Amino acid sequence: MATAPKRSTRAKKPNASKEELIEFYREMLLIRRFEEKAGQLYGMGLIGGFCHLYIGQEAVVVGLEASTKDGDQRITTYRDHGHMLACGMDPKGVMAELTGRKDGLSKGKGGSMHMFSKEKEFYGGHGIVGANVPLGAGLAFANKYRGNDNVAFTYFGDGAANQGQVYETYNMAELWMLPVIFVIENNQYAMGTSTKRSTKSPSLYVRGEAYGIPGEQVDGMDVLAVKAAGQKAVDHCRAGKGPYILEVMTYRYRGHSMSDPAKYRTREEVQKVRDERDPINHVRDILLTGKHATEEDLKALDKEIKGIVNEAAQFAQDSPEPALEELYTDIYA
Amino acid sequence: MATNILMPALSPTMEEGTLAKWLVKEGDAVESGMILAEIETDKATMEFEAVDEGVLGKILVAEGTENVKVNEAIAVLLEDGEDASAVPAGGPAPTPVSAATAEPSAQPTPAAPPAAVATVTPEPDVPAGTRFKQQTVREALRDAMAEEMRRDGDVFLMGEEVAEYQGAYKISQGLLDEFGEKRVIDTPITEHGFAGIGVGAAFAGLRPIVEFMTFNFAMQAIDQIINSAAKTLYMSGGQMGSPIVFRGPNGAAARVGAQHSQDYAAWYAQIPGLKVIQPYSAADAKGLLKSAIRDNNPVICLENEILYGKSFEVPELDDFTVPLGKAKIWREGTDLTIVSFGIGMTYALEAAEALASEGISAEVVDLRSLRPMDTQTVINSVMKTNRCITVEEGWPVCSIGNHISAVLMQQAFDYLDAPVINLTGKDVPMPYAANLEKLALVTTAEVIEAAKAVTYR
Ligand SMILES: Cc1ncc(C[n+]2csc(CCOP(=O)(O)OP(=O)(O)O)c2C)c(N)n1
Numbered sequence A: 001m002a003t004a005p006k007r008s009t010r011a012k013k014p015n016a017s018k019e020e021l022i023e024f025y026r027e028m029l030l031i032r033r034f035e036e037k038a039g040q041l042y043g044m045g046l047i048g049g050f051c052h053l054y055i056g057q058e059a060v061v062v063g064l065e066a067s068t069k070d071g072d073q074r075i076t077t078y079r080d081h082g083h084m085l086a087c088g089m090d091p092k093g094v095m096a097e098l099t100g101r102k103d104g105l106s107k108g109k110g111g112s113m114h115m116f117s118k119e120k121e122f123y124g125g126h127g128i129v130g131a132n133v134p135l136g137a138g139l140a141f142a143n144k145y146r147g148n149d150n151v152a153f154t155y156f157g158d159g160a161a162n163q164g165q166v167y168e169t170y171n172m173a174e175l176w177m178l179p180v181i182f183v184i185e186n187n188q189y190a191m192g193t194s195t196k197r198s199t200k201s202p203s204l205y206v207r208g209e210a211y212g213i214p215g216e217q218v219d220g221m222d223v224l225a226v227k228a229a230g231q232k233a234v235d236h237c238r239a240g241k242g243p244y245i246l247e248v249m250t251y252r253y254r255g256h257s258m259s260d261p262a263k264y265r266t267r268e269e270v271q272k273v274r275d276e277r278d279p280i281n282h283v284r285d286i287l288l289t290g291k292h293a294t295e296e297d298l299k300a301l302d303k304e305i306k307g308i309v310n311e312a313a314q315f316a317q318d319s320p321e322p323a324l325e326e327l328y329t330d331i332y333a
Numbered sequence B: 001m002a003t004n005i006l007m008p009a010l011s012p013t014m015e016e017g018t019l020a021k022w023l024v025k026e027g028d029a030v031e032s033g034m035i036l037a038e039i040e041t042d043k044a045t046m047e048f049e050a051v052d053e054g055v056l057g058k059i060l061v062a063e064g065t066e067n068v069k070v071n072e073a074i075a076v077l078l079e080d081g082e083d084a085s086a087v088p089a090g091g092p093a094p095t096p097v098s099a100a101t102a103e104p105s106a107q108p109t110p111a112a113p114p115a116a117v118a119t120v121t122p123e124p125d126v127p128a129g130t131r132f133k134q135q136t137v138r139e140a141l142r143d144a145m146a147e148e149m150r151r152d153g154d155v156f157l158m159g160e161e162v163a164e165y166q167g168a169y170k171i172s173q174g175l176l177d178e179f180g181e182k183r184v185i186d187t188p189i190t191e192h193g194f195a196g197i198g199v200g201a202a203f204a205g206l207r208p209i210v211e212f213m214t215f216n217f218a219m220q221a222i223d224q225i226i227n228s229a230a231k232t233l234y235m236s237g238g239q240m241g242s243p244i245v246f247r248g249p250n251g252a253a254a255r256v257g258a259q260h261s262q263d264y265a266a267w268y269a270q271i272p273g274l275k276v277i278q279p280y281s282a283a284d285a286k287g288l289l290k291s292a293i294r295d296n297n298p299v300i301c302l303e304n305e306i307l308y309g310k311s312f313e314v315p316e317l318d319d320f321t322v323p324l325g326k327a328k329i330w331r332e333g334t335d336l337t338i339v340s341f342g343i344g345m346t347y348a349l350e351a352a353e354a355l356a357s358e359g360i361s362a363e364v365v366d367l368r369s370l371r372p373m374d375t376q377t378v379i380n381s382v383m384k385t386n387r388c389i390t391v392e393e394g395w396p397v398c399s400i401g402n403h404i405s406a407v408l409m410q411q412a413f414d415y416l417d418a419p420v421i422n423l424t425g426k427d428v429p430m431p432y433a434a435n436l437e438k439l440a441l442v443t444t445a446e447v448i449e450a451a452k453a454v455t456y457r
């Protein structure tokens, strides 16, 4: 049976090597710069429709990816750019999908919310809130069926956590001991609705208890804490002990999507998180105070990442629109 | 090097906006993430954040300026140490846009029908001498709900972001203020749950209006709509029904991809026990929604995001209603009948206008209600014109147009001089790419071509 859910706190001592710290820094910064660029291209009309940025939440996916191994799967919502970059998908292909071009990961047919990679075991990119949760358990079902020890990372939001199909899935996942980690990215808002206004049981990590699923709340602005919690959850799943819930406390700095007037929270609230809890600055401080890197090292890294992002943006603008015949391809296998 | 800060697009449908307020002044240091200005879009006032760092060299567009086009330079950003006096008047030369971006396909939002309003036949549902005011579909829907909520204390509105956020598409603007949180209720994201709660409340005699943020999300709730709302009156031998309205935007918006761009008109129109309306104009949106709220049956009100911002004449009457199940003739003609509804009317009316200039006289029928459907008005029209085409955005297989064709074949076969042509969206999921999305939707050019085909021109 499951252990009682609990909260874990901000890691006091880095549980990571210098190399790993620098890698975390690099990956989080890549996501941040990529998203800033995407926001800019949206403003120029080069990206259309919905575009949900991951800025502020970078530590969640970067920390969890640290415990994955080959064959592990991941699936998430429409807020998916960070997940794709963190699992090694090509920034150029992601950006070109955002601009709806031929070289995008879905040939321009999916857009910001719908990208996939068989190679990286990334199963999307889903627009219907809650719907990817049973899908993630289905990926885990396949692992169990095949008898491997892979784990399916299933990401969803605090708002999605209220959908009924999440609880249907919890029940079956524990009943059948499926190796799935339910990662609730609690950024405290579902569009304009704060968790306080959508539920009277705001601790989402305890919601698996009734089904026997252990859960844990993690500081999602601390990539090291996320890594530690992720490793524990992964060990649990790989050992055949069934699903695990991680409620990762995070924050989105930008609007829900590009057209969010953001009247539901104050500018000060956002600024306070940026100033005090920023996940990238957190690692930056550890790197500098631990003398793992100098200001110059980090500047050089920043420049390198800006280069990657600019190259992706240029690629995404130069790539042509998909051929008109593509309208009718890929409808049936 | 100095760069231009450009007017951003802040929503999927924005083409221009008002630069409401500058929050920085010339000479200020700019950091990425800093809020530079407040910009009013078609839907809301938004904050515009800086991406690049530097110093604000020059403001090119003063605050308060309206109709600033997306991508117009609004300020100049200097690199640290650069001198503002180096900036030529009007800012640096615009950065060249790559060939691919210059393609006109970026914003597929269809234009409002140009001269359509002028050729409208008078609204038969209003008394002579009625005054009209210009209103958007968005405002008309809001007024319909507000009027019915004032009239009947059992009417309430429930859905995601309908109260404090004022509606994801700003349809419920002001309703929370007027009616309070007892009657304007924000729900968690739990469509199946709150649709069922709505139906249960309707069983108990209340009159819920359930807003789906879009009808794509009503798929989560489809069981309660069909199995609970539509069938209970029948199953209870007439004892108990569900006077409920399910409403929200339906169909494609702009560039929101396969899971967010679906037209459910034909789906709902198939279900006995449901009534289905899909208004085009603001007046019909208001009049039909008011009737729907008063109706004792479950009514599906299919709206359209692109139409929300369009303005039409709405009668200034204390209690203007449009009966469910009655089509409207927008334009009289003699050579062919164009049958459409909802946003399809945009193409139908545009095409009729263009055809008129080529000497082809099209009669345009707006079904308005899809269930019950006023097929008699269509038949009467076809008996006069002998030709018919239908226009809708939904998929071609088992479409509304297919149904009209079958009705005409069975009831007006001898009057047809050409096979009926159904114009629909293409038989594909909606692609994201701008060029493909445009191709997936029905176009005015296709309507014109079909009109010429059935009239053998
Ligand atoms: C079934 C469904 N209902 C409503 C929506 C509209 N919608 C998109 S995102 C969203 C908020 C989700 O919030 P949360 O789960 O907290 O994720 P976050 O956006 O914060 O990452 C809503 C209501 C949707 N896409 N699908």
Ligand SMILES: [Mg+2]
Pocket (backbone or CB within 6 Å): A157, A158, A159, A185, A186, A187, A188, A189, A190, A191
């Ligand atoms: Mg959230």
